[in-house]
Amino acid sequence: xxxxxxxxxCAGALLHSSAVSANRLTFGLRHDASTxxxxxxxxxxxxxxxxxxxVAPGSAVAPDSLTEGTxxxxxxYGLIVLQDPEVSYVDLYHAGTEQVRATQVVKxxxxxxxxxxxxxxxHDKLDGTAKIxxxxxxxxxxSLVQAPRWLIGYSDxxxxxxxxxxxxxxxxxxxxxxxxxxxxxxxxxxxxxxxNSHEALTQTFPGTMxxxxxxxxGQSTRGRLLGGNLGVLASLVGSGLLPSFxxxxxxxxxxxxxxxxIDRFLATLLRxxxxxxxxxxxxxxxxxxxxETYTALDLLDRTLAPLGIPVITGLSIGHDITTSLPVVLxxxxxxxxxxxxxxxxxxxxxxxxxxxxxxxxxxxTDANPSxxxxxxxxxxxxVVVLQDNRRSARKDLDxxxxxxxxxxxxxxxxxxxxxPAGAKDREYxxxxxxxxxxxxxxxxxxxxxxxxxxxxxxxxxxxxxxIKLWEGKAGKPISAExxxxxxxxxxxxxxxxxxxxxxxxxxxxPVKLEEPSxxxxxxxxxxxxxxxxxxTSRGSPTPPLPHDPSPSKGKKKxxxxxxxxxVLSDSEDEDDDEGSEDDDRDQAISDIGxxxxxxxxxxxxxxxxxxxxxxxxxxxxKEGVKKVKKENSxxxxxx
Numbered sequence: 001x002x003x004x005x006x007x008x009x010c011a012g013a014l015l016h017s018s019a020v021s022a023n024r025l026t027f028g029l030r031h032d033a034s035t036x037x038x039x040x041x042x043x044x045x046x047x048x049x050x051x052x053x054x055v056a057p058g059s060a061v062a063p064d065s066l067t068e069g070t071x072x073x074x075x076x077y078g079l080i081v082l083q084d085p086e087v088s089y090v091d092l093y094h095a096g097t098e099q100v101r102a103t104q105v106v107k108x109x110x111x112x113x114x115x116x117x118x119x120x121x122x123h124d125k126l127d128g129t130a131k132i133x134x135x136x137x138x139x140x141x142x143s144l145v146q147a148p149r150w151l152i153g154y155s156d157x158x159x160x161x162x163x164x165x166x167x168x169x170x171x172x173x174x175x176x177x178x179x180x181x182x183x184x185x186x187x188x189x190x191x192x193x194x195x196n197s198h199e200a201l202t203q204t205f206p207g208t209m210x211x212x213x214x215x216x217x218g219q220s221t222r223g224r225l226l227g228g229n230l231g232v233l234a235s236l237v238g239s240g241l242l243p244s245f246x247x248x249x250x251x252x253x254x255x256x257x258x259x260x261x262i263d264r265f266l267a268t269l270l271r272x273x274x275x276x277x278x279x280x281x282x283x284x285x286x287x288x289x290x291x292e293t294y295t296a297l298d299l300l301d302r303t304l305a306p307l308g309i310p311v312i313t314g315l316s317i318g319h320d321i322t323t324s325l326p327v328v329l330x331x332x333x334x335x336x337x338x339x340x341x342x343x344x345x346x347x348x349x350x351x352x353x354x355x356x357x358x359x360x361x362x363x364x365t366d367a368n369p370s371x372x373x374x375x376x377x378x379x380x381x382x383v384v385v386l387q388d389n390r391r392s393a394r395k396d397l398d399x400x401x402x403x404x405x406x407x408x409x410x411x412x413x414x415x416x417x418x419x420p421a422g423a424k425d426r427e428y429x430x431x432x433x434x435x436x437x438x439x440x441x442x443x444x445x446x447x448x449x450x451x452x453x454x455x456x457x458x459x460x461x462x463x464x465x466x467i468k469l470w471e472g473k474a475g476k477p478i479s480a481e482x483x484x485x486x487x488x489x490x491x492x493x494x495x496x497x498x499x500x501x502x503x504x505x506x507x508x509x510p511v512k513l514e515e516p517s518x519x520x521x522x523x524x525x526x527x528x529x530x531x532x533x534x535x536t537s538r539g540s541p542t543p544p545l546p547h548d549p550s551p552s553k554g555k556k557k558x559x560x561x562x563x564x565x566x567v568l569s570d571s572e573d574e575d576d577d578e579g580s581e582d583d584d585r586d587q588a589i590s591d592i593g594x595x596x597x598x599x600x601x602x603x604x605x606x607x608x609x610x611x612x613x614x615x616x617x618x619x620x621x622k623e624g625v626k627k628v629k630k631e632n633s634x635x636x637x638x639x
Contacts, residue, residue: 040224040330041350042170043115043148046195048078050115053108054177056087056095058128058156061121063088066178073118073177077192081177087120094128095121102132105160110143115150116195118177122155122229130159130232133241141167145359150195152176152326155255155319158228161329162236165226165243173228173251173317174326182321191326203327203344207282207312210297212337214308221310223279225333225344227251234265237272246277249333249342253284253318259296262289267303280310280335282342285318310335312342350387351467351531355380376445376463376503376535383431383443384465396474398522401430402466403443403505408433433507437516445535446506463504467531474522503537 046052054070066087073079086104089096108117122129144167151157151164151171164171174191175183194201213221226245227233230252236242250269254262269275281304289296297313304311312335316325327344334343353360353374360374360382384401400410409430432440 040165040168040170041148041352043150046079046115046150046192049080051080051082051113052116052118053082053111053114054087054118054120055101055104055108056089056120057101057105057132057160058095058119059093059121060090060095061087061178066120069177069180072181082114098132098135101128102136105132106136106139109140109149110147112147117149117151117160119151119153119157119160120176120178122153122157122176129156130235130241133159133163134239137163137166137241144169152191154324155229156232158232159236159241161228162233162242165330166241168330170328170330172326173329174324175321179321183324184322187321187325194326194328201328201345203325205282205315205317205325205327205342205344207314207340207342209310209337209340210283210301210313211304211307211309211311213280213310217337219337221249221280221335221337223247223249223333225249225251225282225327225329225331225342227282228253228329230254230262230265230269231257234268237268237274242274245275247279249280249282249335250275250278251282251284251315251317251327251329253286253315254289255285255287255319257286257289259289259291259294259299262286262296263299263303266300270303270307278309280312281307282315282333282335283311283313284315285320285324287319310337312340315342351533352385353465353533354383354385372533373462374465374533374535376537378445378447378503378537381431381442381444381508383429384467386428386430386467386469395471396522398470398472398474399428399430400468402464402468404463432511435510438513439510440513441507441510444506444508445503447503462534462536465505465533465535469528469530470522471526471528472522503535505535 052073054066070081070083074081084104084107086096086100089100091097091100095101105117108114119129140163144164148167148169151160151169152174153160153176154173155176157173157176161171161173172191172194175187180188180191190203194203213219224247226243226248227250231254233242233252252266252269254265257265270278283297286296316323317327318324332345334345335341336343355377360377386399398410400407402408409432432442434440
């Protein structure tokens, strides 16, 4: 039994609903240690009574098929199907003009009360959806960040899946509203298991290992599953509309494309910057690609063999509606080489950091899906938000928040009690360290005073904000007077051991709670997740932003050299009460000035060394000229 701070009765304190936002870490259970190329969030569930909106962003829709499909969604699965008359428009091959189609998608992705955007038709060769994405991305991405919702569709909808991926939102590559009635019952069941459930779901797709990892043969390869229709992906290369695929498992499928076209499309992807660092390739269905003399995979071998990464083929994902199954894009995935399967997992827990009620962007990492990098903002208070997506109402959640190695607060979240009216998906906020039953000190990014002791230099590093979660049963609340309070403060690190953190977490001014917090005991059953945010200030080395695949200049990054170590002059550590914003700003300016001075000295050294090198080269040239002249005169004399 452990006494921890419960936020069930803290009106406006540590537990209350929060605006839905992205830029967060999403996790399965701890044993699902998938790697992550990007940070994704799972939208709210779609269940009977939920409203979904049908859109036609690509080719024209057959009215009879659409009616049959939407009737199935309404009658069998209890959904409220919203559909504008424009869905049935026809403009040559497309479902209306580009403006009409774009307006449909924007409306579906931004209106309140809509749980999912469901595409009506595809047809990847027309590329109709890709034509409207560029004009709507600036509206869609911010809207999806604030109010995530599912996207369901395949084929031409790949262009929209790319937008969802850039927004950090999971989506489903699966049946469209005009052909869902033609998909198998297994596909329909799987689809609504994904949409209805908030539990961690594992999808397993058997396949054939075409190639295994050259570096770690027989091992499992993990990464976010991203991709879709191969032809559409190839058409988006260089457009700036694709997410980064670094560290991801690339999923591709296509239909009615000859083998050499498949090979050309794949080569286009692998040559592009957006697809640099792909960990593995998963092939869905390649319908109609084989010839009488060779298969598409026979031709693709020449492209795939030199890569040295795992390649799995024959997955039931794609255009064959009799066997195809839906799959979650953006979810952690694993290619098990020994079993020859692709596993995809959508996790039940999400977390993120907010400053001024806006989520702080999370930088991706290939090391672990439970880790991300955020940029600290000097002098700003921040909130750690946890979203409990589980449907296990009988299992309470025990949470500990750690800052730079110290446990600073905890909460027991009982999903059946104390959730404010209107709270969505059980979102909990930890915004400060609990000093007593009635006093909380908010978290704040402050400056660190760094010194040099006994010649020990300090280097740039990262601070850590960690979350530990257990699933079990909470006991009865205890009166606040008998509570045990977490009053820890960040540990004072010996100067000789400090890493260079221009910012660290400090405490802001104490805040009095309107009502006392409640303490509850908790019987730990099992740990379900650990979440870690590494924070650093602007300018410190971090991975690239996951949703900003800006082209690189093609130059290799210079390795860290001992000369790059920044040594700061002696200064006294400030007390907590002296950590004002003015002092922080002065210290930051001082640090920048010291860095600029060091850089200037390095530039002068480089100039000096360059001048010496130039003199040496000139001397060698002159000596060479003299030698040649001497040899020529000698030859003339002999002649």
